[in-house]
Amino acid sequence: MKPRGSKTQLDMVVESEASQTKHVESVHAELQGLRLELTETLSLVEKMKIELSDTRESEAQALELASKTQKQLEEANATADMLQGDDVKAMEVYKSLSLELEQSRAQEKSLEELVSKLQADLANINEKMVKNPTGDVQVSHEIVENEETKQLNAEMNLLNLEVGQLRSSLEATEARYQEEYIQSTLQIRSAYEQVERTKLESGQREAKLETELKKAKNNIEELRANLMDKETELQGISEENEELTLKVEKNKPSERESELAMGLKKLEHDLAELKASLADKEAQVQRVAKENETLRTEIKKGEIEQSKVNDEAVTMAETARASEHEALMKLGYMTEEADKSSRRAARVAEQLDAAQAANTEMEAELRRLKVQADQWRKAAEAAAAILSTGNNGKFVERTGSLDSNYNRAAGNMASPCSEDMDDSPRKKNGNVLKKIGVLWKKGQK
Template sequence: MVERPYLLSCSSGSIEAVKARPYPSSNTLPQKDSLCSVFTSCTPQKQETPQKGTPHALQQPKTIATDSTFAYSPIQSNRNPKERSPKVAERRSPRSPASERKRSSRVSELESQVSQLQEDLKKTKDKLTSAKSWKKQAQQEAEDAQKHINALCLKLEASQQQIIAHSCSNETNEDNQHTELSRNQKLTWESDLASAREEIENLKLEIEMVIRSEAEQKNYAESTNIQLQNLKGNLTETLTLVENMKVELQDCKEKEARAKGIVNETLQQLEVAKATVESLRSEHMKASEAYNSVVSELEQSKTRVKQLERLVSKLKDHFSLNLKEQKMQVHHDCGEANELEKVKSLEDLKSPCELMERMKPNSSCQKEAELVMKLKRAEARIEELGVNLIDKETDLQGIVEENERLKLKLENNLSFERESKLEQELKRLMKELSDLKACSVNKEMELHSVLEENQCLKLEIEKRNENANKSNGQLDAAREAMLKVSILMEEVEKSKSRANRVAEQLEAVQASGAEMEGELRRLKVQSDQWRKAAEAAVAMLSLGTNKEFMDRKGSYDRCYNPGKMGSPYGDDGDDDLMKKKNGNVLKKFGGLWKKPQK
């Protein structure tokens, strides 16, 4: 019994079809699939599915929140809290594999429903062909009965002629004494002949009625053949629609594969960008460390310069005191010659000290200049790295936004196209089912009328046979005709047995029609149950997705710590919760599906 749909079409439906469907569906379910989806598509219709004339002359499902769950993006984890934009935090993550599995399962349901509807169509076709064969047999039997009636009429005419000839011979051979008796016999014979002629006329009228009924039956058979041809045309159209739906499903699958490839490429690009960002950050850290080391070296060099300056000042004081003391001693102890020599030696001592003093500031200035150059280079490098970081972060934001837009567009286009197609197919299938029901009812009424006419004809034939038997019993001279009439009666009984067989066959056809009505009612009940189950599942899924979104949002706000930037893929608790919730939803959906038919 019937996706799509459609698909649920068929299921996907969509009951999908089935197709879904949709199912579909599906069907879902189109006409093969639409009957399958009628019922979707089943196209359950699928769904699908289903999507489904579809047994979804069901109410259109309410708008459902997308099954995509909000995930903590790795880009946000690596950024500082000041750099995060509120738009990026509100973006949606790509669809989870669970939602894709649900859609694929809905499409498969719609397709199964579409296949079931196709089987039901085949059964109805077989029943129609059997009814046609029964009608042909009934027509043939009616023709045989007409032939027998014509033969009986001819035999009756021959018997009447024999009776007339016999009466004439009896009149010539009889004596004048029996003239009165002969006259009485003639009167009786004439009355019998008149009654026989009336019966013959009545039989002719009945034959005309039978001919008219045959013509009407032929016209009815032609009309039924035309209707069957129209149904065949509709079936071919439904088959073409099913093929088109299959081609569209393949195109959708190819598009999904392409979209997945694009997503994978973008993910790879994001990973490369993350690696570059990390390398830039490491370079920035190294540059900052080098800058700090250079600053520390400068401070150390400054401290050394100060220490050297202090030493130089001390040495100057010490040398000046020594010179004064030596001069005083030279004036007192030695002569002028010795004083000159000492003065020269002191000047020689002054020159290396001065050289030392000159060398020290020169070396300190060179070191300071080199350190300043290194600092400038490090600052320029740091500025370049910062600019590169900003550019790459903007590029990453643009790529992420484009990916999210593409994903949303793909998801919306695929979901709306499948659901609309499965729903249209279900509507078509429902219309076809209603037409088939009306045709079956009309055919049953016509069969009832034909049976009643046959019964009336049988009663009239029996009455006439009784009258003929009475008239033949009164005629002693027409015993031979009575024998012939008995033979004719046997043939009439055979025709009656045939008529009874025809009546039994017609009753069997009526029983098959009643079974068809029961099957159609069951299909209606099943379509209603599938619709209710689909609506309940949709409501449960929408509630589950909303709760998951709120839970995840709270968990991300708790887990986010700007001091410790961890990987976004380390938490497996959300995946476990998703699995548990999906399992509960599937159990509830299975319970609704397994409810017994009323």
């Protein structure tokens, strides 16, 4: 019944260890899940950081593009201002050329009037010459008038040349002015169109950039909010992880120590039971030894009871053999139980080697008891053999006593021999008892 109790206790230890391992595995699984969630949150945070850096880069690119468009707009405004200045200059040149043209036209009119006057004077002179064809005074006067007419004609030709030159220069200036005016107007129109296009493009780009900037800001805010949420969640997970690790670290040694303590207590209980059974076996051996002592005392009582003592010794030897066989059977069963308990104790923990050492010591003690029992068995067999030889001596002694009654003289003559024959089995029995005592002392040692 006791080994079964130790077996149930060991089964309970194994079950508690299995439940503890299941609890540890569940805690380990929870830690693995938390680690997976932590890695997922960290990867999400890394993605958010990458998206945040991308949005920052896009924001920087948008700002750079806005600065470029602002520069282009400023350049377009500068070109428009330059073209307006060129237009003003062209208008001033046109005004100056128009003034010069008007002045040249006024000079032309004055020259035409002078030519018309000279022509009228020349016609008057010719008429006068026709009316007065004779007279010196008139001839000299005519010569002077001819010279004056020649000069006037030369001046007229010069004036005509100047007028032609002025007309040609005026036409050239008008043509150049028209070309410059057309070019300036075209340039101004193209500049205005370019300015309008740049304004529209810059407005569209600014609108797009503003929308993108708003989206980027919104995304940044969302990412920041998500990042804060994830950071808080990560912090909570890390705190939970730390708490779980602390709990696991706290529970592991205490639970392990409690398990080891329980296992040690159970093993100590089993060892106590085994020691008790061993004490019972020792008591049985002591009882056998006491019986052997009583046997020796009965052998010493007298030669008359030697047959009875011999029978009792045989019966005691048989009982000793039976008890030895029973002890061996129980010893085998106990050794099997000890082996089972040692194996279970080894599975419970490696720290229970001391119990196994105790089991080995117990097995050594049981082997010693087995050897001692073998020695007692051999001693009992030797005693039985000696007692059998002692019975034969008694028979001889009895025959000798009959012969002495038949012939007293011969009996008196043979009495020393009979005393010697009586003394020899006693000496043998004493030697046998001494040997048994030596064997008993060796067994105790």
